[in-house]
Amino acid sequence: MSSIIKSPWVIHYDGSSCNGCDIEVLAALTPRFDVERFGIINTGNPKHADIFLITGSINEQNISIVKNIYEQMPNPKIVIAVGVCAATGGIFRECYNVQGGVGEVIPVDVYVPGCAVRPEAIIDGVVKGLGILQKKQEEWSKQA
Amino acid sequence: MANKTIIPFGPQHPVLPEPIHLDLVVEDEKVVEAIPSIGLIHRGLEKLVEIKDYQEMTFVAERICGICSFIHGMTYCHAIETVMNVTVPPRAQYLRIIWSELSRIHSHLLWLGLMADSLGFESLFMYSWKIRERILDIIEETTGGRVIFGSAKIGGVKHDITNSKLQEIGKRLDDIEKELKPIARVFIDDHSVKHRLVGVGVMPKEDAYAYGAVGPMLRASGIVQDMRKLGYSAYNELNFEPIVETAGDCYARSVVRIRELTSSFDLIRQASVKIPEGAIDVKVTGNPNGEFMARTEQPRGEVVYYVKANGNKFLERLRVRTPTFANIPALVKILQGCDLADVPVIVLTIDPCISCTER
Ligand code: SF4
Numbered sequence: 001m002s003s004i005i006k007s008p009w010v011i012h013y014d015g016s017s018c019n020g021c022d023i024e025v026l027a028a029l030t031p032r033f034d035v036e037r038f039g040i041i042n043t044g045n046p047k048h049a050d051i052f053l054i055t056g057s058i059n060e061q062n063i064s065i066v067k068n069i070y071e072q073m074p075n076p077k078i079v080i081a082v083g084v085c086a087a088t089g090g091i092f093r094e095c096y097n098v099q100g101g102v103g104e105v106i107p108v109d110v111y112v113p114g115c116a117v118r119p120e121a122i123i124d125g126v127v128k129g130l131g132i133l134q135k136k137q138e139e140w141s142k143q144a
Numbered sequence: 145m146a147n148k149t150i151i152p153f154g155p156q157h158p159v160l161p162e163p164i165h166l167d168l169v170v171e172d173e174k175v176v177e178a179i180p181s182i183g184l185i186h187r188g189l190e191k192l193v194e195i196k197d198y199q200e201m202t203f204v205a206e207r208i209c210g211i212c213s214f215i216h217g218m219t220y221c222h223a224i225e226t227v228m229n230v231t232v233p234p235r236a237q238y239l240r241i242i243w244s245e246l247s248r249i250h251s252h253l254l255w256l257g258l259m260a261d262s263l264g265f266e267s268l269f270m271y272s273w274k275i276r277e278r279i280l281d282i283i284e285e286t287t288g289g290r291v292i293f294g295s296a297k298i299g300g301v302k303h304d305i306t307n308s309k310l311q312e313i314g315k316r317l318d319d320i321e322k323e324l325k326p327i328a329r330v331f332i333d334d335h336s337v338k339h340r341l342v343g344v345g346v347m348p349k350e351d352a353y354a355y356g357a358v359g360p361m362l363r364a365s366g367i368v369q370d371m372r373k374l375g376y377s378a379y380n381e382l383n384f385e386p387i388v389e390t391a392g393d394c395y396a397r398s399v400v401r402i403r404e405l406t407s408s409f410d411l412i413r414q415a416s417v418k419i420p421e422g423a424i425d426v427k428v429t430g431n432p433n434g435e436f437m438a439r440t441e442q443p444r445g446e447v448v449y450y451v452k453a454n455g456n457k458f459l460e461r462l463r464v465r466t467p468t469f470a471n472i473p474a475l476v477k478i479l480q481g482c483d484l485a486d487v488p489v490i491v492l493t494i495d496p497c498i499s500c501t502e503r
Contacts, residue, residue, distance in 0.1 A: 014162045016185035019499040020210025020291040022162060023254065027280075030257075030273035061184050062163070065155055091207055094195055097188040116210060116291045 004050055004076070005134050007039030010126070011049035013069055015102065016092070017056025020116035021083035025053055028119040035123055046072040051129060052079045052106075053122070057089040059097045063105055070106045076136035078109040078129045082122060087111045148176065153487060155184050162498040166491070170484055178479035178487075180472060186502040190462050197457040198224055198432055202296055205449075208464060209500040210291045211251050212442045214243045216464075216500075217296030222376060223438035223451045224298050230428055236300035237378040238419040242310075243287070243295060244377070245408040245415070250279045251443035252401045252408075255495050256331065259398065262488045263340050271327050278320050282313055300425025310416040321409050328402045341395035345478040345490040348392055357474040358467050359445020360400040361494055365392035371441035382414045394493045401495075431457050442467055444495045466500035 014022050028035050029042050043049050046069045058066065070079065081102045084090035088101045102108055109132045112125035149170050155163030163184040169177040192204055205220035206213045218240050225232060253276035260268035280290050286305050287293040295302045305313070331337055347357065352365035362369055363386060370386035372379045387403045389396035432453035439448050445467030452461040471494045482490055 014185065014499075016187050016502075017499060018207040018210045018213075018292075019162055019497070020207065020213065023210055023291060027273065027277070030277070031270050032274065032277040056185065057187075059184075059186065061186070062155075065163070065184070091204060092187045092189055092192075094192060095188040096191060097186050115207075116289070118290065 004137060005130050007041065008050040008126070008130060008133065009041045009043045009048050010051040010053050011043055011046050011069065011073070012053045012055070013066065015054055015056030015062055015066065015086060016059050016098065017083060017085050019055075021055035021085070021114075024116055024119050025055060025082060025122060028122045033119045033123060035126070038123075038127075040126065047074065049073050050077055050133065051126060052077065053082055053126075054079065054086055054102050055082045056085045057092060057098045057100060058102055058105055059099055063099075066102070066105055076133060076140045078133050078136065079106055080110045080112060080125050080129050081108045082112045082125070083117050084113055084115045087113065090115055147171070151484070153491075162496070164491075164496060164498050166479075166487075168479070168484065168487060173484050175479055175482050175484060175487065178476050180476060182472070182498070182502055184502070185499055189503050190464065193459040193462045195458075198453065198459050199298060199457075201459065201462065202298060203294075206292055206294065206296060208503055209466070209497055211254065211497060212247055212444070212447075212500070213291060214247045214293045214296060215440060215442045215447070217293075218244065218377075219438050219440045219447055219449045220451075221296050221298045222440065223436050223449045224432055224453075225428075226436045226438065227432040227434045227451060227453055228298075228428065228430065230299050230426060232300055233423045233426060234378065234420045235304075235422045236424045238415050239301045239303075239305060239424065240296075240377045241379065241382070241415045242305070242412055242419075243283070243293060243301075245412045246279060246283055248408045248443045249405055250276050250283070251495075252405050253279065255401060255443075255492075256327070256398075259489075259492050262492045263337060265337065268327065268330060275320060275323055275327070278316070282316060285309075286313075297425060299428040300423070302425070304424045307419075310419065314413060314416055317409055317412060321406070324405065328405070331398055331402055338395060340486075340489060341398060342393060344394045344486050345482060345493060346391070346393045347474060347478050349390075351477060352392065352474065355474040355477055356470050357445075358470045359442070359495075360397055360404070361445065361471050361474060363387060364389045364396035364400045366390040369446075371439050371446045374439060376438075376440055378415070378418075381418065382411055384411055394489055397493045431455055432459070444468055444497055444500075445470065447500075464500075464503060466497070466503070468494065468497045468501040471496075472501070
């Protein structure tokens with residue numbers, strides 16, 4: 001079952017970003033960068049997704065949504081935090097409604113730095129994540 | 145009477161890059177009421193004025209929204225400059241116009257793509273975004289950033305564009321405009337696109353005014369209102385007319401944005417001819433004291449920045465009213481009575497920018 005590495009599906013959720021990173025996530029899907037050539041497909045359904053791309057930080061309102069999406073994703077799965085907001089809260093860290101990076105609520109496997117991140121960096125991050133995904137996959141099948 | 149059902153729409157939804165949540169009360173296939181709940185990406189950045197000084201806030205203002213980032217930064221600077229009586233050099237004013245219009249073009253292209261995506265027209269989505277990348281190239285070459293430019297500065301701008309570069313950009317924009325024509329034609333003439341847009345989500349003129357809609361949403365209903373006509377930066381020295389349509393449906397809103405693309409290309413051309421030589425910034429010292437309300441036109445409509453300063457380096461209050469916030473009551477109104485299948489299309493025609501709205 002190496003298909004998961006050859007064609008990982010991603011789901012994207014915007015925590016509380018300024019959407020600079022979000023449009024770069026989308027830009028990575030479009031012809032200039034075209035991640036589909038690596039078999040990476042954007043899905044809207046968490047149950048189909050292997051990779052969770054999350055931009056922006058965590059706040060009171062979206063904790064439950066982020067957890068919910070994460071829990072609905074089947075194992076093995078990885079989480080990629082895109083942008084400094086998702087890593088630490090970034091420029092908004094001191095805002096009263098920002099609780100910090102995504103790592104506070106769900107385990108993050110890869111951090112992609114940048115404000116805004118570049119699509120190349122996102123692709124790099126996903127490729128890095130694939131190695132982790134493969135390891136998780138092997139452990140998973142051993143257990144099964 | 146049919147049973148009423150509530151269908152949740154969002155916050156995580158395939159057509160929405162950003163989270164907004166709507167509870168749709170439906171009777172059979174008709175939406176009878178839409179109840180929005182916003183605040184999912186509220187950060188509370190207006191309160192940052194208490195810990196970041198008025199110069200640092202420029203960076204925060206640029207990060208209110210990643211799509212119209214430059215115009216946010218510029219409006220904030222415009223407000224502070226007015227409070228402090230700073231005269232911005234004319235060259236900087238023109239550069240601001242060039243970047244504002246480039247932002248408008250990239251934002252409208254982005255929207256065209258998302259719109260096509262919501263119609264299920266994938267190839268059109270890809271085409272629009274492919275062209276958008278070429279605008280981003282120009283932005284990147286002139287400012288260094290793709291979406292967050294970092295060029296706005298109190299007292300001017302941070303980067304200059306040489307005149308030879310401006311000419312080269314002009315040529316590239318001509319090419320881009322040519323490439324854009326066939327795509328614009330699909331939006332305007334294609335039967336399947338028209339089928340989804342004409343007569344959907346109609347907003348009559350009186351309603352648009354009463355619900356306080358702004359930007360393309362208002363202009364598509366036949367009301368002439370464009371903040372650029374206030375003449376901030378150097379818009380009063382350039383020649384352009386607000387784009388107005390009268391039908392008020394989703395199709396009219398698309399047409400307004402497509403025609404605005406042409407007008408933005410034209411404004412950049414005019415600005416690169418008229419741009420005077422000279423400095424690009426002035427040194428700003430001291431602290432602001434006073435209050436001002438700055439209004440500018442973003443791709444999505446009018447944005448209002450209110451600043452109040454009391455003579456120390458931290459502002460007393462910053463308030464931002466963004467275009468999508470003004471358009472949400474209008475959206476809720478046009479969703480009443482529409483078909484459930486049309487909801488994504490209607491939501492997208494207001495060009496929602498949630499991160500602006502919730503700040
Ligand atoms: S990292 Fe920067 S560009 Fe990305 S969401 Fe945060 S503020 Fe916006």
